[in-house]
Amino acid sequence: MSETIAPASENARLKMLSEFWHYFSQNRGAVVGLIVFGLLVLIAIFAPLIAPHGPFEQYRDALLTPPMWQEGGSARFILGTDAVGRDILSRLIHGSRYSLFIGVVVVTIALTGGILVGLIAGYFRGWVDSTIMRVMDIILAFPSLLLALVLVAILGPGLTNAMIAIAIVLQPHFARLTRAAVLSELGREYVTSARVVGAGHLRLMFVTILPNCVAPLIVQGTLSFSTAILDAAALGFLGMGAQPPTPEWGTMLADAREFILRAWWVVTFPGIAILVTVLAINLIGDGMRDALDPKLKRS
Amino acid sequence: MFRFILNKLALIIPTFIGITIVAFAFVRVLPGDPILLLAGERGVDPERYQQLLVQFGYDRPIWVQYFDYLWGLFQGDFGNSISTKRPVLGEFLTLFPATLELSFFAIIFATSLGIPAGIIAAVRRGSIFDQLTMGVALTGYSMPIFWWGLLLIILFSGTLGWTPVSGRISLLYFFPAVTGFMTIDSWLSGQAGAFRSAVSHLILPTIVLGTIPLAVIARQTRSAMLEVLGEDYVRTARAKGLSPRRVIGLHALRNALIPVITTIGLQVGVLMAGAILTETIFSWPGIGKWMVDSISRRDYPVVQGGLVLIAGIVMMVNLIVDLLYGLINPRIRHQ
Numbered sequence: 001m002s003e004t005i006a007p008a009s010e011n012a013r014l015k016m017l018s019e020f021w022h023y024f025s026q027n028r029g030a031v032v033g034l035i036v037f038g039l040l041v042l043i044a045i046f047a048p049l050i051a052p053h054g055p056f057e058q059y060r061d062a063l064l065t066p067p068m069w070q071e072g073g074s075a076r077f078i079l080g081t082d083a084v085g086r087d088i089l090s091r092l093i094h095g096s097r098y099s100l101f102i103g104v105v106v107v108t109i110a111l112t113g114g115i116l117v118g119l120i121a122g123y124f125r126g127w128v129d130s131t132i133m134r135v136m137d138i139i140l141a142f143p144s145l146l147l148a149l150v151l152v153a154i155l156g157p158g159l160t161n162a163m164i165a166i167a168i169v170l171q172p173h174f175a176r177l178t179r180a181a182v183l184s185e186l187g188r189e190y191v192t193s194a195r196v197v198g199a200g201h202l203r204l205m206f207v208t209i210l211p212n213c214v215a216p217l218i219v220q221g222t223l224s225f226s227t228a229i230l231d232a233a234a235l236g237f238l239g240m241g242a243q244p245p246t247p248e249w250g251t252m253l254a255d256a257r258e259f260i261l262r263a264w265w266v267v268t269f270p271g272i273a274i275l276v277t278v279l280a281i282n283l284i285g286d287g288m289r290d291a292l293d294p295k296l297k298r299s
Numbered sequence: 300m301f302r303f304i305l306n307k308l309a310l311i312i313p314t315f316i317g318i319t320i321v322a323f324a325f326v327r328v329l330p331g332d333p334i335l336l337l338a339g340e341r342g343v344d345p346e347r348y349q350q351l352l353v354q355f356g357y358d359r360p361i362w363v364q365y366f367d368y369l370w371g372l373f374q375g376d377f378g379n380s381i382s383t384k385r386p387v388l389g390e391f392l393t394l395f396p397a398t399l400e401l402s403f404f405a406i407i408f409a410t411s412l413g414i415p416a417g418i419i420a421a422v423r424r425g426s427i428f429d430q431l432t433m434g435v436a437l438t439g440y441s442m443p444i445f446w447w448g449l450l451l452i453i454l455f456s457g458t459l460g461w462t463p464v465s466g467r468i469s470l471l472y473f474f475p476a477v478t479g480f481m482t483i484d485s486w487l488s489g490q491a492g493a494f495r496s497a498v499s500h501l502i503l504p505t506i507v508l509g510t511i512p513l514a515v516i517a518r519q520t521r522s523a524m525l526e527v528l529g530e531d532y533v534r535t536a537r538a539k540g541l542s543p544r545r546v547i548g549l550h551a552l553r554n555a556l557i558p559v560i561t562t563i564g565l566q567v568g569v570l571m572a573g574a575i576l577t578e579t580i581f582s583w584p585g586i587g588k589w590m591v592d593s594i595s596r597r598d599y600p601v602v603q604g605g606l607v608l609i610a611g612i613v614m615m616v617n618l619i620v621d622l623l624y625g626l627i628n629p630r631i632r633h634q
Contacts, residue, residue, distance in 0.1 A: 134313050135317070142318070143569075144572055146575060226441065237443075253446055260453055260457070267446070267453065268450065279441040
């Protein structure tokens with residue numbers, strides 16, 4: 001009997017995916033975002049092959065060289081060099097690895113933690129629920145960047161601690177979403193029937209209920225991906241994230257601050273890199289929300 | 300309504316207690332002993348150490364210390380700054396008007412542009428204007444505002460020389476702080492050019508801090524408007540033959556603005572986080588810069604007190620927004 005069910009569910013999944021793609025691809029912005037994001041992933045993977053110079057290599061004869069199209073620039077350094085003669089383009093290309101890595105790690109931690117906590121709260125209700133949700137409220141009461149800053153101050157500045165801090169700050173959003181979704185699913189008939197058949201707590205939570213709460217979590221995960229990149233860059237900019245000479249985009253901006261009125265290119269390009277990445281991910285997030293969850297449709 | 304208020308208050312008290320526990324625990328989980336921290340690099344001999352331990356009450360059980368701390372908070376005692384030795388609350392109150400003034404102008408900037416843009420985008424759904432506005436809004440929402448600030452400084456302060464780079468007012472002017480709001484104080488001082496200087500210092504920080512709220516408000520207004528425009532009562536109003544201006548301005552807008560007002564209220568947390576970056580870039584002497592400086596100076600009493608005060612303010616504003624929302628929208632109240 002299971003043989004007949006398996007292909008059917010496979011078909012259903014394919015159908016769901018093609019339906020999702022149908023709605024997603026109608027949103028032009030989302031498709032553009034996806035293409036840009038795909039390119040970024042490729043750049044990050046092949047960074048050492050694409051980058052014309054090493055990210056830490058200092059050319060003492062070429063300090064603060066302007067971009068190639070400006071007077072005094074050379075084709076050797078397409079986007080110019082920084083105050084210690086490092087090629088900005090190469091540092092940006094290597095920096096894409098950090099940003100994508102930050103996004104993946106932060107979202108994974110926040111998503112896993114949030115799902116666990118939210119499932120437990122929504123499934124068991126009662127005092128477990130109210131205790132967990134009060135703790136989430138407390139985290140949400142602090143402005144996110146401030147709490148992340150303070151957490152990094154406790155843990156010590158650095159990229160790893162910055163990622164942990166941002167994940168902690170973002171986690172309550174996932175917990176709240178999961179809890180709300182669990183609460184709305186818990187009373188449905190398929191859950192009752194699974195319980196009657198004898199499914200245990202763990203099976204009910206993870207196998208029966210969780211897959212039906214995935215849509216809003218995917219959307220939130222995409223949007224958190226961009227928040228994570230922005231917040232990590234902000235922490236780097238404030239000297240609390242990745243430490244120099246790491247070619248992380250926010251840290252690069254912090255280094256560049258003293259030259260803003262002398263060398264515009266040192267400041268401009270890392271910011272464009274952050275903006276383009278975050279914008280691409282937000283475009284994808286908007287498209288996903290429209291395609292996956294018409295109830296949440298906002299734009 | 301009374302029960303609604305009580306319910307909201309019942310939720311907020313444990314949260315506030317939780318905030319104080321977080322802030323209290325913050326200093327305790329830090330690596331390093333608080334007394335050695337106070338003593339600084341000179342160090343302290345064991346006898347004096349014991350004496351200080353008793354003097355600061357660190358020899359008592361941790362929960363006694365916590366309740367002592369909490370009792371102090373209720374009496375307005377937030378401890379003293381390690382670097383200036385002055386009370387944390389006093390420093391906060393001196394610097395807060397600068398942040399408040401900046402946030403006020405930022406939110407005015409964001410609403411006065413965001414609401415009209417959102418309404419027009421919704422009414423002309425799918426038009427070039429709609430697509431352009433929403434594109435700009437999403438870009439604003441994705442903006443690393445610390446970079447945005449630097450970019451504006453390069454353009455308007457560096458290349459064009461229109462606006463000053465940092466601070467609240469030119470050093471040429473000096474007058475007593477009456478309200479703490481530089482725009483009002485400079486006006487009251489009657490000195491020629493002072494008000495102009497204060498305003499010119501405000502322009503760039505206002506734009507930078509207002510950018511994300513502007514994007515959020517424009518998007519929210521548009522979607523709230525779109526939802527309302529599809530409602531039966533709007534169709535009825537149209538069918539009655541009312542002019543489009545009257546339908547949109549009177550029937551649709553009033554209802555669409557309810558969620559928008561909530562969104563505006565909820566921007567307070569965003570503004571506080573944004574103030575940290577904006578004030579750092581523009582050397583704006585407000586609480587955002589104060590917190591960043593204190594964190595890097597390891598001035599823990601300030602960080603501790605600042606956390607409680609800032610989170611407390613955000614919480615109070617959110618409570619007020621919630622209550623107002625319940626007041627305007629009875630459906631929420633009876634849920």
